[in-house]
Amino acid sequence: MAVGRIWVVTESSGGVASPAGLELLAAARRLAPVVEAVHWGGDAAEVAAVLGGHGATRILTVGDLEGALPAVPVAAALAARIEASGPPDAVFLTASYDQRDLAGRLSARLDRPVLTNAVGVTEGADGLLAEHAAFGGSTVVRARITAPPPHLFVFRPRTFAAEAAGGPPADVEVLAVPDTGAAGAATIVHRHVAERAGPALDEASVVVAGGRGLGDPSRFGLIEQLARRLGGAPAGTRAVVDAGWVPYSYQVGQTGTTVKPTVYLACGISGATQHLVGMKGARHIVAINKDRDAPIFGVADLGVVGDVTKVLPRLLEALDARDDRGGTQ
Amino acid sequence: MEWVGEYAGMKVAVCVKQIPDPATPGRLDPTTNTLVRDGKLILDDSDAYGVEMGLQLVDAAGGGEVVLVSMAPHRETGGLRTALAMGADRAVLVSDDALAGSDALGTAKVLAAAIRPLGADLVLAATESTDGYTGTTPVQLAELLGLPSVTFAKRVELEGGGLRVRRQTEAGYDEVTCPLPALVTVTAGVVEPRYPSFKGIMGAKNKPVDVHTVADLGLDPAAAGWSGARQVIVDVAPSEQRRAGEVVEDQGDAHQAIIRFLEQIKVL
Numbered sequence A: 001m002a003v004g005r006i007w008v009v010t011e012s013s014g015g016v017a018s019p020a021g022l023e024l025l026a027a028a029r030r031l032a033p034v035v036e037a038v039h040w041g042g043d044a045a046e047v048a049a050v051l052g053g054h055g056a057t058r059i060l061t062v063g064d065l066e067g068a069l070p071a072v073p074v075a076a077a078l079a080a081r082i083e084a085s086g087p088p089d090a091v092f093l094t095a096s097y098d099q100r101d102l103a104g105r106l107s108a109r110l111d112r113p114v115l116t117n118a119v120g121v122t123e124g125a126d127g128l129l130a131e132h133a134a135f136g137g138s139t140v141v142r143a144r145i146t147a148p149p150p151h152l153f154v155f156r157p158r159t160f161a162a163e164a165a166g167g168p169p170a171d172v173e174v175l176a177v178p179d180t181g182a183a184g185a186a187t188i189v190h191r192h193v194a195e196r197a198g199p200a201l202d203e204a205s206v207v208v209a210g211g212r213g214l215g216d217p218s219r220f221g222l223i224e225q226l227a228r229r230l231g232g233a234p235a236g237t238r239a240v241v242d243a244g245w246v247p248y249s250y251q252v253g254q255t256g257t258t259v260k261p262t263v264y265l266a267c268g269i270s271g272a273t274q275h276l277v278g279m280k281g282a283r284h285i286v287a288i289n290k291d292r293d294a295p296i297f298g299v300a301d302l303g304v305v306g307d308v309t310k311v312l313p314r315l316l317e318a319l320d321a322r323d324d325r326g327g328t329q
Numbered sequence B: 001m002e003w004v005g006e007y008a009g010m011k012v013a014v015c016v017k018q019i020p021d022p023a024t025p026g027r028l029d030p031t032t033n034t035l036v037r038d039g040k041l042i043l044d045d046s047d048a049y050g051v052e053m054g055l056q057l058v059d060a061a062g063g064g065e066v067v068l069v070s071m072a073p074h075r076e077t078g079g080l081r082t083a084l085a086m087g088a089d090r091a092v093l094v095s096d097d098a099l100a101g102s103d104a105l106g107t108a109k110v111l112a113a114a115i116r117p118l119g120a121d122l123v124l125a126a127t128e129s130t131d132g133y134t135g136t137t138p139v140q141l142a143e144l145l146g147l148p149s150v151t152f153a154k155r156v157e158l159e160g161g162g163l164r165v166r167r168q169t170e171a172g173y174d175e176v177t178c179p180l181p182a183l184v185t186v187t188a189g190v191v192e193p194r195y196p197s198f199k200g201i202m203g204a205k206n207k208p209v210d211v212h213t214v215a216d217l218g219l220d221p222a223a224a225g226w227s228g229a230r231q232v233i234v235d236v237a238p239s240e241q242r243r244a245g246e247v248v249e250d251q252g253d254a255h256q257a258i259i260r261f262l263e264q265i266k267v268l
């Protein structure tokens, strides 16, 4: 059962396509000859070049939604498009706030199941197989949808690497939004953007993460300093998020962000399975923990058995000294 | 919905999932490849926030009712009793052998059939469950009920006959307004769930729990359970494991080892 066409849901803002959509385009391109991007917002023409360059031949855009939450109007527009011109074989979505909603809306509207939390996809004899991590990532479960298309898959971000394909700018097709009645009535009245210096957590190549082992919220400053010093992003465990030390946007793990940096520094973190699933994809892992038996050492390339509150200040000092000596970058 | 004063008579349906204790490790059934769910079920911690939110909103509205809705095997009520002890008024439980193997959409269809007759002003659920964590069930439910939905709520308030919700986003949060009836999913920390009091625990024993089967709800049995899920697990394999690397004991010089490592991988 060859796959012919995949829709990839992308997000963009102010003419900049989010990396998650580009990652999914790279995966879809390997599986299907025709890949089309689903899009909303007023910047379809501006992202046509980058989406085309990553393999989308066409952008199906719902246009500017003027404050409506996207899931309901986008699902309605896609359902109408499917009704008129037939379904794609699959729709690939990212587990973002809006796209999880979109997956739910589409699934119920089209009466199709959806496979969520996928961390890989391959082509099997009977269609696409989604890979899922079970038991804290120790097990891979592969699942397939038996319902008619479209098959809906929601991937964890950072599952694939984005890769330009060098295609021409994508064509833009504007989809009409049918009346969604009461279901479409939720409206954004104000957007609050938290200030964040440095790279976004899920895009950073260095992530410095702190856990309860720091002992005290004020010591989280050590994490922030080290992250800044290494040009990376600070992060935390659910334990420190729930304790109110840092906002939810810092949380790495099953119920937080998935990261795949070049290096992940875990400081005072035990390495619970729900944390590990969010960071095990890092190329390198360094862990500092005073307990030699902490599970985090099971995944660390370099493990330091020691007190974070002592090691981190010395590390920061040594990095400063190294700068003064004109150390290389 | 009967409005007395501005909000009195608000009816909130709270979805609560009853799950195996997450502290005891799960296992897969070797023949069906699904999670084994025997033993006692407890209230999913994630849903305690919805229960608390419901109780607080009914209070703010000047009265009303919090109705729990759950789908669970073997007429399980362990988790429901916990939520009733917190103060919920009654519960609707759907339990039927035909529902074994239901996926998120199947679950949403069952919950929709159970919630529709309630005439709720607001349906609350958690952002995602602890054991399934698809996070799609509530929005599927909203679509089936024809309701607007606001997910990832960090704060929920009644305002002008509708809701004002602070919704978590990648960048920060959005303030969202939404008319009622609606469905909202709450994140951990939206409110602080109360502990059931002794009086609450005793009182919960006598609160009504209506139990329904698939047939009661007028659902097609073929649309539920394994067959309704229309997805199959193809195989299960151990994943490639990361191997532990070097471990050094800090003797006052471990920061040097870290710097050398960062240099080696060209981060410094």
Ligand SMILES: Cc1cc2nc3c(=O)[nH]c(=O)nc-3n(C[C@H](O)[C@H](O)[C@H](O)COP(=O)(O)OP(=O)(O)OC[C@H]3O[C@@H](n4cnc5c(N)ncnc54)[C@H](O)[C@@H]3O)c2cc1C
Binding pocket: A210, A211, A212, A213, A214, A215, A236, A237, A238, A239, A240, A251, A252, A253, A254, A255, A256, A257, A267, A268, A269, A270, A271, A272, A273, A274, A275, A278, A288, A289, A290, A291, A294, A306, A307, A308, A309, B022, B129, B130, B131
């Ligand atoms: C459904 C569910 C979802 C979850 N999702 C997530 C998630 O997304 N992300 C997440 O992170 N967690 C998640 N958790 C929680 C997870 O199970 C752990 O509780 C959490 O990750 C622990 O955080 P921690 O490592 O900071 O704290 P702890 O487990 O308390 O570990 C602290 C560590 O610090 C060490 N330590 C103490 N003092 C020092 C010192 N002075 N120097 C060095 N080391 C020290 C200790 O040895 C210990 O290993 C989830 C749990 C559930 C049930």
Ligand SMILES: Nc1ncnc2c1ncn2[C@@H]1O[C@H](COP(=O)(O)O)[C@@H](O)[C@H]1O
Binding pocket: B015, B016, B017, B018, B044, B046, B047, B069, B070, B071, B072, B104, B107, B111, B124, B125, B126, B127, B128, B129, B130, B132, B133, B134, B135, B136, B137, B138
């Ligand atoms: N069987 C169920 N009974 C009641 N509520 C449920 C059930 N399954 C899911 N829910 C609700 O939907 C939320 C998200 O579940 P999930 O889609 O499994 O992540 C849960 O936290 C519950 O609030």
